[in-house]
Amino acid sequence: MRRPRSRSNDGGCGVSGDRRAPMDRTFQYVDFPNMRYLTKGLTFTLSRCAEVLDTLLVGFNKDTQIPDGIVSWNAEDPSSRPPLRFPGRGRFIIEINELLTQKGRLYTVQLLERSAEKEPAPVVFLKMHSPSLNIPMRSEIPLRALIKGGTSLRDTYSVYLHTLLCDDGRNFIYYGVTKRGWNVRWNEHALSAIRSESQRLFPLKLKELMDARVAQLYGTGSTHPRLTGIISAICGVGLSEDQAMESEEYLVDKYSLASKHPHGLNMIPGGRARRRSGSARCEWLT
DSSP: OOOOOOEEEEEEEEEETTSOOOTTOOOSSBOHHHHHHHTTTOSSOHHHHHHHHHHHHHHHHHHHOHHHHHHHHHHSOTTTOOOOOOTTOOEEEEEEEEEEETTEEEEEEEEEEETTOSOOSOEEEEEEEETTTTEEEEEEEEGGGGBTTSOOOTTOEEEEEEEEEETTSOEEEEEEEESSOHHHHHHHHHHHHHHTOOOSHHHHHHHHHHHHHHHHHTTOOOOSOOEEEEEEEEEEEEEOHHHHHHHHHHHIIIIIBTTTOTTBOBOSOOTHHHHHTTOOOOGGGO
């Protein structure tokens, strides 16, 4: 996956993972309960991650007042507010990197503005590295969902996308919807793949790519395509059941239904179409 060129508007800054911010700290911009809910299951030291993000947002607001604008936008009625846009500006991407060092976890953060992005809404990239597979991993979360001003995300629905990157240039994609936390579902998919417990297309493909990567690492050889990275993105957050069903149905049909798209890993239609197709699978409800 080739990334568009980017320019940094703010230099990266590092903080040690050994010094943890108090869990009850009041942040100026970060909505800590929502951040905790959306990052459940990730390896990040959440308090430190929240601290470096909040520090960057404070400086960003002094220059642009954009974080204040997002707080105000979050407080508006979702049914009547316009899309979150900043005319004349590119897409703002905040990258938070987790680095494993001899002294513990180190976190760095930088702010990018990319004019070539089609999607205008600001986003946070949480960048990690899998030590067992030696591949990069990235989670993408809408910035607005991590900033104050809105309501609690608990008991709401999220629509997510998992992308499996291969060394032959192909990207396999899977859309899902859940009320329990998107990373909880990812962990279940990964465990199904490792234990060979599922015959569904997504965990089967994940296992195939992981096995080929492990064979490469241990020098046993494999002619199969190998996993080179994983990107997980939250496409919709804080949704009602109807909103989530409508969104997933559209995305699966357009991009990832295996019967229509060669790199799609959804075996059945998404959203309400799942029921109309006769499938009784309702795991997304839990």
